[in-house]
Amino acid sequence: MKILVTGMNGQLARSLAARAQGGGIELVLAGRPELDLENPLTFAPILKSVAPHMVINAAAHTGVDQQEDEPQRAFRINAEAPAELARLTRLAAIPIIQVSTDYVFDGKSSEPYVESDGPNPQTVYGRSKLAGEQAVRSENPDHLAVRTAWVFSRYGRNFVKTILSAAQKRKRLQVVVDQFGNPTEAHDLADGLLAAARFWRDHQGFPQGLYHLAGQGRASWYEVARQVLEVSKAMGGPIAEVEPIVSDQWVAKALRPANSELNSERFANDFGYSAGDWPDRVSCVVGNLIKDSVIGQDTQEADRVSVAPQFSKPTDEAV
Template sequence: MTGSGLPAILLTGGTGQVGRALRESPPQGFELVAPPRTELDLADPDALERWVAARPWAAIVNAGAWTAVDAAESSAPEAWAANARGPAALAKASAAGDIPLVHLSTDYVFDGGSDRPYREDDPVGPVSVYGASKAAGELAVAALNPRHVILRTAWVFSPWGTNFVRTMLRLGETRETLSVVDDQQGCPTSALDIAAAVGAVCRRLAAPGPAPSGVFHFVNGGETTWFGLASRVFDRAATAGRKVPALTPIASSEWPTPVRRPANSRLDTARLTGTFGLAPRPWTEAADEVVDRLVRAGGTEGAGA
């Protein structure tokens, strides 16, 4: 218990997309404590240990990560510190206090070569520094704290920070035409929905009695391509009277990036639904909600995030 009388959850990455969504809608029945990175740095094992030992946390949620996929190629030590060594230190410290740890991870642990949605026990095969560092973080969390839930998600968008939906709306303000990659398959996922899932998982883990552990996939329902997501974003923005660009589908080869993106980023969520009873809503509904928020805010929501 804390000053508020509620059990407390410690959150890393409170300024990120998932972190902001959790701060906007904290798990019901808990106080959420989200220290800034200046106080709780995943690259600083001593700070992690101090924070974990500071209170009898009901759970710890690790939403902090180095997420700049291309930049990670030239900043491998920093990416590994945040994505692998930090989670390892968090897992070790939380296990010492018998505290459950919810750790966010990514579709980038896979190489994208599968022709069906990935299941949790499919072998990982990262093709980037980011993916390899996140895969190592997963392994460390699973090995060091038996009370863990690793939630892999993908294609995250929200009203805040850097994400595809915000980028499309920003570019759409000035461009007459836009070319968007149409040969990568994935499941766009709202950080608002991830936050709700994290809340439900925390409630289950903090309840008395045995609780599930392991890797679980959480993405919104359905699947599409980046072109499909862009089309939905602009269709929705147009209904609110926004001027929208003409879209052209292109191949990934026409949009080279330092890191090859997985052709298939789809994640199968059956294990999560079967275990936690959570049924993710369709990505279309989740995307409409975020577009509506951003259009209503006239581009001001999330500014500076």
């Protein structure tokens, strides 16, 4: 089974490549300039050239604050591009998996969100990603939309790597304590998507069109930062004190959900796969980063850490 994956330099694409070794799946990663989400004319040629059995759209504009200033670009990448990919895959009679985000919810629920909960995005990012889900659903009936959250890994740009990098430069960090979600290791997300792909291969269809898939366990950004630095200290890595602050103390253009915890039971029931517990996954990633001495590489400006600028650069990464 050959799968075309968009966003070749992102956390998810690189994790998919690592996890798809063997198992009867061949991955083809594609990115700029051969496949450019801002240039729909690049889509058909690469689909024809690769001739995949499935497409996983793992690319997105994820600069949450920046998108408040450039909504047209956000919708072009996160909504219009998936719509065209879905149309072309329908014409080619192949399925598409669209990766989406917890930001489609407003964060006001006191319970983990399930797939039947009504979305109410509060940011350009959330609205554009929801529009992408809806477009894929409309353009290709043979689809899967998978919402995830708080993705981290040893690759690319993410919160865990930013905390380690910041701790190399500062001895005291301020991190938001009143926003909660499910930290998700990118390899776990990749394993889940590959499980769904194998299900489609074996059954020629997906059970349902919308799922949540995120790490096990609820955490605040503050709790994640504490876990990162405790492991780092134990391994002789960077050390810093972490001070909890509330969202009102950290001004950002885009409103973050207070609670974006996702319930992933439907995915586990239908595909037989659950992501791992977030503390174990964070500890493993931190350990590997310190062991391999790659702290500070490919980090990003995290909007929840007070030692960095607020505005992150657009990236071709999932969520």
